[in-house]
Amino acid sequence: MASRPVVQQQNRGVEGVPGGIKQKNMAAEGRNRRALGDIGNMVTVRGAEGKQQQLPQVSRPLTRGFCAQLLANAQAAAADKNKKPIAVNVGGVAANQAAKVPRKQPAQKKVTVKPKPEAVIVISPDTEEEVEVKEKKSRRKAAAEDSSRKTYTATLTARSKIQDIDAGDLYNELAVVEYVEDIYKFYKEAENESRVRDYMDSQPEINVKMRAILVDWLIEVHHKFELTSETLYLTINIIDRYLAARTTSKRELQLVGISAMLIASKYEEIWAPEVNDFVCISDRAYTHQQVLEMEKRILGELEWYLTVPTLYVFLIRFIKAAAIPAAADPAMENMVYFLAELGMMNYPTMVMYCPSMIAASAVYVARCTLHKTPAWNETLKLHTGYSEAQLMDCAKLLVTCHFEAAAGQKLQVIYRKYSNPQKGGVAELPPAKFLLAPPAP
Structure with missing residues (x-):
């Protein structure tokens, strides 16, 4: 019980005496110095007699690569701080001085290009013949290339005359533009079966x-x-x-x-x-x-x-080819159907010719009757598969049927049907008699 107040007084005396504060600050300062000493490799330890001893300083051997690394790090730091260069001393040697140590570069070997020996050509009678043969071959090759170029140009010119009859139906799903050529190719092969x-x-x-x-x-x-x-x-x-x-x-x-x-x-x-x-x-x-x-x-x-494949499936395709490049031509369409129905009623025409030829001949005669020029073109030849000469015999039969219908025979249903103004009155047009004329000698 008697020692308690004494302890309090001692504590208060330490805090109240200026000497006590100084010792506290000195102790703190000593700890700070020790920490700084650690950073600078100046750490001291107590010896056996209580004396402080300084630790031996650790030294790293200064190599050329290490100096260059230090210099690169210092230059990178200087670039970050307004590009101000910083000099770094390592072991009493400036890093920039260490960097100035010249490196030995390996000596470059000189490459010498030897000139190729010039070939000496000895011309003999045999070699002269070989040269002539080579020249002839080169002339033939040039002539063949020229002819192939002319053929290619002629093909392009012929193709430029052919109109794309399906260009207006690219976005029409019912027109099946992707398959229409294959479909009609199959029709041409299958029409002989029926x-x-x-x-x-x-x-x-x-x-x-x-x-x-x-x-x-x-x-x-x-x-x-x-x-x-x-x-x-x-x-x-x-x-x-x-x-x-x-x-x-x-x-x-x-x-x-x-x-x-x-x-x-x-x-x-x-x-x-x-x-x-x-x-x-x-x-x-x-x-x-x-x-x-x-x-x-x-x-x-x-x-x-x-x-x-009936006659009708070929008519709609060939009429479409005949109406290119113009728009819809009602007179042309009605005339083709008029001639096709006349040919369908005429038994010899139906027996002698296949449906595709009758359809192509009806288009040809209709163009001749309406004075379309040319009467037959490359587009029609491509899509029908017939030339003008191949259609001439069947076309003459259709012209004869037109002439007989206009002459007033008993079977007048087709003629009256296409004499109606709704059909353009195409049946009343004069037949293309010039097709019946014999060819000029």
């Missing part, structure tokens, strides 16, 4: 005139029912293929016609006519059951093969 052969000799009760009357009447029925053009051309194709495969009596010929149109309507139309419509249009010459039985007979004979 081509009609001459069957009149195998039909004892049917002749060419009866067939023409049937086709003329079916064109009128087609017009009254307002069916599509595809239906008409497929109907005639079905009739001819059936008659070529099976003998038919005179009484059943009209039944074959309306049954074939019923099949084509079901194949092509969205809203096909009913069986009763065909019974009524035939003035009830046949019953409902007879039409269905004939429909079944025709499909069985044709083996349900209805997807065929």
Whole structure:
């Protein structure tokens, strides 16, 4: 209990006496110096007798590489501080002086280029012949290159005359521009499979005139029912293929016609006519059951093969090629269809020529009738596959059909149809008689 106040007084005396504060500050100062001494490698330790001893200073051997490294570090620091150079002393030697020590560079070897020995050419009679042969070969090569260049130029010139008929349908998905050339190439190969052969000799009760009357009447029925053009051309194709495969009596010929149109309507139309419509249009010459039985007979004979390249599929492509580069030409289109229907009704034309040639000839005769120049060009030749000379015989038959229709024969349905102002009255135009003239000697 008596020692407690003494301790407090001693504590207060230390804090109150100025000497106590000085000792405290000196102690702190001693610790700071010791820390600075550590940084400068001046650390001291107490000896055995209590005396302070200085540690030996660690020295690093000054090498040329080390001096260069120090100099690079000092220059980098100086660049950061306003690009002021800083001199660094290492072991009493300035770093910049150490950097000035020249390095020995390896001696560069001199490269000597030896001149190539000049070849001495000795001209002998044999070598003169070889030189002449080489010169001839070079002349032939130059001539071949010149001829190939001329051929290439001629090809480019010919191609420049061909118009791209599908350029306006690039964004029309229904035009299938990417595949249209392949599609028509397939049509040209497949049209011979469904081509009609001459069957009149195998039909004892049917002749060419009866067939023409049937086709003329079916064109009128087609017009009254307002069916599509595809239906008409497929109907005639079905009739001819059936008659070529099976003998038919005179009484059943009209039944074959309306049954074939019923099949084509079901194949092509969205809203096909009913069986009763065909019974009524035939003035009830046949019953409902007879039409269905004939429909079944025709499909069985044709083996349900209805997807065929008819005349119509070639007409739409060739008309498109004929209307280039001009826009839509209604007179041209109506004239082509007029001539095509005349050719379809004419039995010799249908038997002698394939559908693509009849379509191309109809386009050619239409251009001649409308005085289009030139009558045949490279674009039409490319897309039809026929030259003007190849079409001349078929074209003459079509011109003859046009001339006979205008002369006022009994079968006038096609002529009246295309004499209508809605069709441009193209049937009333004078036929291209100059095509019937014999060629000049």
